Amino acid sequence: MMNCVSHFPFRLNRVLARSLTIATLSTLGLLTGVAPNLSGQSSHFFDTAVHAQEESAFTRYVRAAFEIEKTRRSLLDQVKQLTGGNVPSNVCQSSSLAQVPSNVRDQVKGICDNFSSQAKSIVQDKYKLSRDEFNNFQRQSQNPDMKSRIESEIRTLNLR
Known part of the structure; x- marks a missing residue:
């Protein structure tokens, strides 16, 4: 049982590091306008998201x-x-x-x-x-x- 507890901080740090990396990349993508286009159609700056939310x-x-x-x-x-x-x-x-x-x-x-x-x-x-x-x-x-x-x-x- 002691062995699991000693690895817990390492696992937590690894999970936090992954989450932070994903959050950072997502934020950079939003700020720069770079995002994957999963629709298969050519698109400019968040075309599908903009159309979905546009007033x-x-x-x-x-x-x-x-x-x-x-x-x-x-x-x-x-x-x-x-x-x-x-x-x-x-x-x-x-x-x-x-x-x-x-x-x-x-x-x-x-x-x-x-x-x-x-x-x-x-x-x-x-x-x-x-x-x-x-x-x-x-x-x-x-x-x-x-x-x-x-x-x-x-x-x-x-x-x-």
Whole structure:
């Protein structure tokens, strides 16, 4: 019995070493995008896993639009602070920007540029929508049925 106990730490270390090796290789595979393709078809970066887990374009649009709106509100608060609360509608359009006091106009323009950059990144990089896809959903969002569908999706996704 003593013999089994003395080998136990060795066996445990061997099992842990194997597990650690497998975990390390799996992690490296995930990070580098290298994974075996067991389907027999040619594939790029986790093609089958991505398709299985990918959200619909509509769901990605809702997530993107929601995140953009949160960003817009935050940046609008910054503009309100700079302008003393007097913010022209569509402040980022050049005709409206001209109405902003000249002493803060460059700062407001910077906030507008920042918003534009963030919105583009949210849509294209984070949620993988083309500009046309996003704008198409955006146009449809004025339709009462689509508005209802968007609100339902926001509740389903539990966005806040």
